[in-house]
Amino acid sequence: xxxxxxxxxxxxxxxxxxxxxxxxxxxxxxxxxxxxxxxxxxxxxxxxxxxxxxxxxxxxxxxxxxxxxxxxxxxxxxxxxxxxxxxxxxxxxxxxxxxxxxxxxxxxxxxxxxxxxxxxxxxxxxxxxxxxxxxxxxxxxxxxxxxxxxxxxxxxxxxxxxxxxxxxxxxxxxxxxxxxxxxxxxxxxxxxxxxxxxxxxxxxxxxxxxxxxxxxxxxxxxxxxxxxxxxxxxxxxxxxxxxxxxxxxxxxxxxxxxxxxxxxxxxxxxxx
Ligand SMILES: [Zn+2]
Ligand SMILES: [Zn+2]
Numbered sequence: 001x002x003x004x005x006x007x008x009x010x011x012x013x014x015x016x017x018x019x020x021x022x023x024x025x026x027x028x029x030x031x032x033x034x035x036x037x038x039x040x041x042x043x044x045x046x047x048x049x050x051x052x053x054x055x056x057x058x059x060x061x062x063x064x065x066x067x068x069x070x071x072x073x074x075x076x077x078x079x080x081x082x083x084x085x086x087x088x089x090x091x092x093x094x095x096x097x098x099x100x101x102x103x104x105x106x107x108x109x110x111x112x113x114x115x116x117x118x119x120x121x122x123x124x125x126x127x128x129x130x131x132x133x134x135x136x137x138x139x140x141x142x143x144x145x146x147x148x149x150x151x152x153x154x155x156x157x158x159x160x161x162x163x164x165x166x167x168x169x170x171x172x173x174x175x176x177x178x179x180x181x182x183x184x185x186x187x188x189x190x191x192x193x194x195x196x197x198x199x200x201x202x203x204x205x206x207x208x209x210x211x212x213x214x215x216x217x218x219x220x221x222x223x224x225x226x227x228x229x230x231x232x233x234x235x236x237x238x239x240x241x242x243x244x245x246x247x248x249x250x251x252x253x254x255x256x257x258x259x260x261x262x263x264x265x266x267x268x269x270x271x272x
Contacts, residue, residue, distance in 0.1 A: 002244045003270065004034035004261045007081070007111060007158065007199060007231020012039040012054040012062075016235040020066055024074055026237040034075045034261050035240075036109050037063055038231070042083030043097045044090050046119040052083065060105055077263065079109035082154055084147035087119055095151065102153045109262035111197060111231075112154030113162070114144040123166050133171035134178070137163055141181040148188050155262055156195035156229050159211035160185065165202045186220045193227070195260060195267070196220050198251065200243040201233030210243075214250050221254050227267060228259045248272055 008023055009016040020037060027035040039059065042052035060078065067076040080101075085094050102110065117140050120127050128136050140163045148157055161182075167173055189196055199211040210217075217228075230247050234240045251259065252272060260267040 001031070001272065002230050002241070002248050002259065003032055004036070004230070005032055005232050005234070005241050005244075006036045006077075006079070006109060006229040006261060007038050007197060007233050008036065008240065009039055009233070009235045010037060012037075012059050013235070014040065014051045018234075018236055020062065022237040023234065023240055024066065024070055024076065026240040027074055030241040032074065032241055034077065036077035036079045036231075036261070038079040038081040038109065038111050040083065041080050041098070041101065042115055043094050044085065045083065046116055046121065056101060056105055077108035077261070078105075079111065079262070080107050081111040081113055081158060082151075083115045084112050084144075084151050084154075085116060086143045086146045086150070090119075091150070098151070098153060106264060108264055109229075110154040110265070111156055111158040112147065112151060112194070113158030114140065114147050117143045122163055125168055128168050128171065133167045133173040136167065136171070137161075137173050137178055138181065141178060141185065145181055145185050145188065148185060148192075148194065154194070155265065155267070156197045156227070157185075157189055158197050158231075159199035159201065159233065160196065161212045161216060162199070162202070164209070164211065164213070165205060165207045182216060183219065186216070186223055186225065189220070190223055190225050195227030195229055196225055198228060198230045198247050199233050200230070200247050201239075203243040203246065204239065210247055210250065214254070217250070218254050221256065228256060229261070230259055
């Protein structure tokens with residue numbers, strides 16, 4: 001059984017109203033003994049720069065208090081999900097901002113995610129205008145590859161192929177052209193000692209796969225990737241640990257016997 005949810009949000013994220021305490025109640029109800037808050041920090045988010053950033057001081061104080069309150073029941077970890085960017089005008093300020101943040105706050109766990117490409121969140125249909133499904137995916141993955149090679153300070157790659165969730169209806173994705181980039185991404189992860197997150201969030205949004213999809217996890221395993229974390233990406237209390245049984249079954253089938261949690265930036269391994 002998976003006893004830790006390593007990717008979750010609260011009202012400190014612009015896209016969640018959830019109370020941190022309610023998330024922990026849900027975690028306890030699901031039998032978890034480790035729980036990590038990873039609210040969004042997407043510095044210079046396009047269209048609205050104040051979106052997806054939180055006040056780190058308040059965040060740290062709130063989560064530290066909860067960690068004490070829940071001690072003995074749930075091991076509360078304080079993490080963050082950083083939005084990585086590769087546009088020429090965003091790289092330096094984003095990098096400086098995250099370096100300063102990570103130097104000041106000793107996060108247990110840091111997820112590196114690519115949410116925006118070309119100053120747009122591809123969640124919005126306008127990203128796809130004039131692009132085939134394959135081209136939109138390829139462009140996203142190339143940007144993600146650059147981010148994963150360039151940035152420091154994060155421990156896992158969040159929801160690697162997350163954009164698959166947002167390919168517009170009617171646009172098919174041909175997987176073959178994606179493989180050279182996917183393969184390079186997986187090799188970068190292994191070479192740099194960055195873990196691969198299994199994100200179950202898409203399963204409850206009508207996309208029938210984890211992010212990344214099983215075939216990508218198989219390849220990561222084949223090339224020696226052994227650092228796996230599991231996260232629900234819950235933005236509501238009822239989604240904590242959602243579909244973890246499916247993630248566990250997939251990982252076991254691939255050949256994984258353990259997964260990781262993080263404490264003070266160091267991985268700790270747990271058997272299923
Ligand atoms: Zn994300
Ligand atoms: Zn997230």
